[in-house]
Amino acid sequence: MEEGTSEVPRHSDCTDDACQWDHREDCEVRQILDRIGDKWSMLVIALLDNRCMRFTELRKTIDGISQRMLTVTLRQLERDGLVRRTVHPVVPPRVDYELTPLGVTLHATVQSLVTWTETHQTEIAAARARYDALNPA
């Protein structure tokens, strides 16, 4: 924990305003980006937009997710303050999940990334085809 290095360690010769974040392994931005970039978190965030969903409802909607990974993902998102988990003391148990206000703001940002991907997926597919044609296995 070398907290002594108090300066923001952006790379030394960076003079560009757009280069706002550093690139250390322990960079907090990267910690959070790793969460967002994991296999399932974005799917859950996207689904919970404006909506409250139950565990099984999420499980059925997200194709291919295992019970374990849904639990793990929801716990992480809850820990990060992005999702609120509400347990109803009934039998059988009922647990609702919804975005927190913080989660809602993330959803908007993630949505723009999704939109970018949708907009450009044909270009990317074309680029890949071109590359693969020029670079045989």
Next chain:
Amino acid sequence: MEEGTSEVPRHSDCTDDACQWDHREDCEVRQILDRIGDKWSMLVIALLDNRCMRFTELRKTIDGISQRMLTVTLRQLERDGLVRRTVHPVVPPRVDYELTPLGVTLHATVQSLVTWTETHQTEIAAARARYDALNPA
């Protein structure tokens, strides 16, 4: 390859406009998001903004990346049409990397995610601390 299911398989009870993409495992959006969400791609995209950089320059700037992973990451980005690789036939070799126009558009989108993270990282840290306090290991 069940191309027969021509309908977009968004979850059946979704009536929300914000729910624009489906959640299948083979969803193209997810393929691309997986690339963007991998360990190093975003770092490279972020660094190449408005700039042309050499291999070693990237290597030195991105803390913790191995030679292998930088090569792999750059090749994937090149294949996706996001980065252009230029080899100068000199000795010793010189290879420059820069964003393509498509890569530039992605950079803008990624940057908004980075900005979100920077803006909210203290909130997330607080939420984690709160959660960890309530949920002992």
Next chain:
DNA sequence: CAGTATCCGTGTGGATACTG
């Protein structure tokens, strides 16, 4: 229903050595 617990396969990525 909404989980936990356990086991285990695989892919991602790190370390190291070598090369045009």
Next chain:
DNA sequence: CAGTATCCACACGGATACTG
């Protein structure tokens, strides 16, 4: 300098079984 080529460790995540 800018890579390839191998080898390998470990975290991620899937399958299965069990439970309050």
